[in-house]
Amino acid sequence: MSGYGGWAGKVLRVDLSTGRIWTEDTIDRYKEFLGGTGIGYKVMWDEVPAGTKPYDPENRIIFGVGPLAGTGAPCNGRTAITTLWPTCWPIPLVASGHMGGQFAAKLKYAGYDAIVIQGKAARPVWLMIVDQKVEIHDARRIWGQGIRGATAAIAEIMGQDAVVAAIGQAGENLVPMSVVMNAVSHSAGGVGSVMGSKNLKAIGVRGTGSIRIAGKKGDWEKLIKYHLSLLGGNNQHVVPNSPQPWAEFYDPKSRWNASRGKRWGAAAHLVDTGTCAPRETNRIAYRSNTAAFFLGDNLWKHTVRGNGCTSCPIRCHTMLKVPAVAAKYGIPAVGQNTCVGLFFGSAFFKKLPDGPRGETSLEACMVGMHLADDLGVWCNYGQLQRDFIKLYYDGVIKKKLGSREFNSYSWNRYEQGDPAFLFELLPRIAGKEGELGTALGLGTGHMLERWGLSEEEWGKDKDLSYWKMGHPKHHASEEAGQCGLLINLMYNRDAQCHSHTNFLRNGLPLPLQKKLAAELWGAPEAVDGMGDYKPMHPAKARMAKWSLLRKELHDSLSLCNWMGPWVASPLRERGYRGDDSIESMLYKLATGDDKDREEMDKVGERIFLLHRALTIRGMGTKEMRDRHDRIPAWVFADKAGKPPFTKGTTRLDRDDVRVALDMLYDELGWDRATGAPTRETYRKFGLDGVAAALAKRNLVPP
Numbered sequence: 001m002s003g004y005g006g007w008a009g010k011v012l013r014v015d016l017s018t019g020r021i022w023t024e025d026t027i028d029r030y031k032e033f034l035g036g037t038g039i040g041y042k043v044m045w046d047e048v049p050a051g052t053k054p055y056d057p058e059n060r061i062i063f064g065v066g067p068l069a070g071t072g073a074p075c076n077g078r079t080a081i082t083t084l085w086p087t088c089w090p091i092p093l094v095a096s097g098h099m100g101g102q103f104a105a106k107l108k109y110a111g112y113d114a115i116v117i118q119g120k121a122a123r124p125v126w127l128m129i130v131d132q133k134v135e136i137h138d139a140r141r142i143w144g145q146g147i148r149g150a151t152a153a154i155a156e157i158m159g160q161d162a163v164v165a166a167i168g169q170a171g172e173n174l175v176p177m178s179v180v181m182n183a184v185s186h187s188a189g190g191v192g193s194v195m196g197s198k199n200l201k202a203i204g205v206r207g208t209g210s211i212r213i214a215g216k217k218g219d220w221e222k223l224i225k226y227h228l229s230l231l232g233g234n235n236q237h238v239v240p241n242s243p244q245p246w247a248e249f250y251d252p253k254s255r256w257n258a259s260r261g262k263r264w265g266a267a268a269h270l271v272d273t274g275t276c277a278p279r280e281t282n283r284i285a286y287r288s289n290t291a292a293f294f295l296g297d298n299l300w301k302h303t304v305r306g307n308g309c310t311s312c313p314i315r316c317h318t319m320l321k322v323p324a325v326a327a328k329y330g331i332p333a334v335g336q337n338t339c340v341g342l343f344f345g346s347a348f349f350k351k352l353p354d355g356p357r358g359e360t361s362l363e364a365c366m367v368g369m370h371l372a373d374d375l376g377v378w379c380n381y382g383q384l385q386r387d388f389i390k391l392y393y394d395g396v397i398k399k400k401l402g403s404r405e406f407n408s409y410s411w412n413r414y415e416q417g418d419p420a421f422l423f424e425l426l427p428r429i430a431g432k433e434g435e436l437g438t439a440l441g442l443g444t445g446h447m448l449e450r451w452g453l454s455e456e457e458w459g460k461d462k463d464l465s466y467w468k469m470g471h472p473k474h475h476a477s478e479e480a481g482q483c484g485l486l487i488n489l490m491y492n493r494d495a496q497c498h499s500h501t502n503f504l505r506n507g508l509p510l511p512l513q514k515k516l517a518a519e520l521w522g523a524p525e526a527v528d529g530m531g532d533y534k535p536m537h538p539a540k541a542r543m544a545k546w547s548l549l550r551k552e553l554h555d556s557l558s559l560c561n562w563m564g565p566w567v568a569s570p571l572r573e574r575g576y577r578g579d580d581s582i583e584s585m586l587y588k589l590a591t592g593d594d595k596d597r598e599e600m601d602k603v604g605e606r607i608f609l610l611h612r613a614l615t616i617r618g619m620g621t622k623e624m625r626d627r628h629d630r631i632p633a634w635v636f637a638d639k640a641g642k643p644p645f646t647k648g649t650t651r652l653d654r655d656d657v658r659v660a661l662d663m664l665y666d667e668l669g670w671d672r673a674t675g676a677p678t679r680e681t682y683r684k685f686g687l688d689g690v691a692a693a694l695a696k697r698n699l700v701p702p
């Protein structure tokens with residue numbers, strides 16, 4: 001570690017089969033992969049052979065954080081959890097879940113950049129980390145408890161300043177649709193059952209150390225203030241959603257929804273959010289109310305405050321107080337979550353008695369978040385709920401369940417939109433109870449296979465948002481045309497990439513967006529108006545590549561890709577320009593490793609390239625274009641029959657998409673015919689050994 005800041009310096013290794021605990025040096029083995037997903041992919045490549053299954057003891061689960069975690073850099077609270085993905089269909093492939101909260105910082109303060117866990121304990125255990133003291137403890141007393149009960153029990157032992165990442169009953173029961181969660185509501189979806197397969201209930205961390213910043217204190221403080229000045233609202237919206245005295249522009253769709261008269265109505269002392277002018281960086285947390293954005297202005301009166309992750313001023317987890325649910329459903333009146341987690345419960349219902357933004361909907365949200373976040377059930381970006389609605393109203397559930405099981409559910413209550421129905425459904429998913437609970441817990445791809453349903457048919461229904469390999473789209477072609485489509489082809493789960501959409505949704509007028517796009521990606525044609533897509537252009541491929549590399553950099557540095565990148569800003573005096581070098585500037589000052597933006601992009605590309613190599617090895621084929629990078633039929637359809645490139649439709653053209661793929665493969669140095677990286681590309685990024693191993697199996701293009 002001599003000469004470097006940022007990194008803690010050690011990777012913690014735990015073999016649950018033998019009880020062995022040891023460390024290895026971060027810099028020696030992982031520096032060129034930064035941290036986070038970079039460490040995860042490197043471990044998976046080196047140690048987990050093709051053919052390993054998610055629940056095999058030989059599989060690893062890697063909790064990776066980056067050199068910016070715990071440093072004070074804005075939005076640095078992300079932990080990447082990398083493993084073989086249980087819901088990936090038809091075969092498990094490498095993927096990562098990402099949780100916010102406090103875990104990343106606490107792990108760094110304890111002295112570790114990652115935890116690599118292998119093997120399987122003979123009985124339920126939990127891992128206690130207190131600085132250099134690491135112990136495996138018996139967890140039989142807390143096995144069977146929900147996440148909140150287990151967290152409280154461990155905190156009683158370790159102290160209230162410890163952070164606990166735990167699984168619920170879903171993970172224990174090896175339900176693929178399960179999460180790991182810390183800090184009440186910060187979850188990594190899809191990986192809970194891998195922890196469960198290792199008999200690992202939780203990891204508790206208490207760190208009393210600190211992270212050294214290599215640069216000068218004054219320079220670091222100046223850079224942090226500069227970064228804060230570029231932050232917008234939630235999801236990097238840089239204009240407000242209503243007219244403000246300081247704002248030249250506004251956009252009703254912006255998540256920057258603060259204004260005079262918008263109050264945190266359930267706070268101990270009433271808080272008026274005010275106008276939050278961009279230079280008021282100590283009021284950034286007032287800018288966004290995620291609950292009000294998703295669930296309606298009625299939520300302002302239920303808002304206690306915003307909550308969030310280490311060093312994040314945006315506070316996207318809205319804390320809500322709804323007294324009625326305590327008496328009605330026996331759950332706490334206070335809850336918190338963000339994005340899909342907020343409406344986890346209400347999304348199961350096709351109809352609600354007072355509409356999608358009424359009080360019943362709010363009650364369903366509270367019931368859903370309390371149940372799911374305690375049981376540890378994952379929604380797969382809302383795919384679970386969309387599948388359930390279709391399966392029920394198409395009559396599939398009634399057909400597939402025996403009459404006894406079907407009649408054990410209160411379907412009248414469900415059709416009436418009664419939130420109490422969730423108490424019947426969610427515990428059965430977590431417990432693998434009955435055919436319905438078991439099937440829904442498998443994830444979409446495996447559920448379709450179990451019930452003899454066609455994945456191809458699922459991919460024809462745009463409202464289902466299904467994409468491929470058991471997972472939904474994530475800001476794909478419906479939002480970002482060819483750029484969004486290309487991004488969604490690359491991963492083995494929903495893409496979880498927000499680089500592109502955070503730019504396109506920033507709220508700036510399209511001409512100004514195009515001006516910024518020309519500076520970033522070489523031509524204004526990189527971006528189109530929403531629902532007004534033009535034919536493919538090389539700049540769109542450059543934007544797609546940039547978006548992917550920014551995601552991998554963020555996931556490896558421990559920056560939140562939901563809040564960045566920061567290439568647009570709310571500052572009129574800057575011409576609304578952000579800074580495409582923020583990541584490299586933070587990295588350089590924190591670590592002392594002198595890499596500029598272009599060099600950091602190369603690191604991001606090395607990490608992304610290793611992900612592609614892992615996918616190729618896992619699938620046992622280099623024919624990625626045909627077998628992996630598949631596109632659902634709804635992308636090429638329009639209900640009104642509008643042709644592609646017509647204003648008002650998101651339909652794309654098949655020939656144009658083929659051109660788009662060619663262009664992206666060219667940008668990445670991948671073979672057009674197969675979609676596999678060439679030997680020269682592997683060599684360019686220092687992965688000669690990876691290329692040699694793949695070549696022995698005929699997995700590199702000639």
